[in-house]
């Protein structure tokens with residue numbers, strides 16, 4: 001599986017990180033930081049539409065190669081925020097997504113919405129690094145972590161003050177995640193990790209197994225207003241979208257056009273779809 005290749009790359013990166021990161025100093029520095037912004041709140045109680053939006057800053061991907069040639073992360077991030085994105089996901093992986101820590105830091109310096117560090121996290125050092133660069137939340141991918149790793153990294157991310165969006169692709173992974181105590185944020189990734197094909201049926205099937213107290217994010221392959229309408233009707237809390245926005249010259253317009261079906265507020269209750 002391609003994911004195995006990515007994990008091998010991450011192991012090599014983590015080895016380097018372990019050589020260069022002074023853990024004691026990092027922990028001391030982290031203890032002085034302000035609390036993070038809540039990703040969960042941003043995409044639920046504080047969201048700007050009936051469904052939350054985590055908008056992704058994504059230059060390239062393993063499945064599509066370069067997605068956006070004219071890649072100015074700060075401009076992209078500002079367009080997202082101006083268009084009412086509730087939070088940002090910024091890829092820090094260099095080898096497969098052409099993202100980076102520097103890109104994350106540049107964006108962090110310019111926006112005040114919660115930011116998710118999007119990478120393939122397999123070690124505590126990556127969590128320390130995430131907190132130091134200003135991440136409010138990290139992605140933990142169940143498919144690349146065994147139960148012990150998943151539990152440890154989940155608990156450590158919380159100890160470091162961050163939220164963890166735990167991503168699943170299939171039912172067995174969801175069961176493993178639900179065995180963790182106090183899981184609050186679950187992402188269902190619609191991308192098949194073997195074929196890279198995206199299918200929203202993945203969210204349809206798995207969302208029924210997600211308890212109501214969890215915040216549910218549907219990720220990948222979302223690019224039509226019909227997708228948004230369907231997910232909104234299905235009471236999905238939020239969506240994570242990258243490629244569709246990255247392929248549009250006018251990002252703000254693309255966000256407004258795509259998210260329109262989630263802008264309707266119930267005329268009877270005045271409430272959003274939660």
Ligand SMILES: O=C(O)c1ccccc1NCC(=O)[C@H](O)[C@H](O)COP(=O)(O)O
Nearest residue numbers: 061062063219220221222240241242243
């Ligand atoms: O995007 C890929 O090709 C990919 C391949 C292998 C593992 C992960 C991958 N993507 C990471 C993501 O989760 C997406 O960037 C994110 O959900 C946004 O998806 P999209 O809107 O389809 O860009």
